[in-house]
Amino acid sequence: MERDKGKLELIATQRVNANSEMYKVVDFLNKSLKNYHLMFGLTKKDESMVISIYEVE
Structure with missing residues (x-):
């Protein structure tokens, strides 16, 4: 089964x-790590x- 392209999977959250x-x-982080298929939200x-x-994904 093929995964949906562009789908986001939550890995972790942290409250600060x-x-x-921030x-x-x-x-x-988003600009530096986008090639590693990571996205950060706030x-x-x-x-x-x-x-x-x-x-x-």
Whole structure:
């Protein structure tokens, strides 16, 4: 069975204290590691942020 191209599979998440610089880190990781089929996401809720790591299939 062939996998859907472009599908995201969640690998891990980590909650951290909110920091305005985290967006720069996530952008850097996405640009640097895209050839390894990894994508990073960041969401903010109240005073914390959740960074997510996905494998892009």
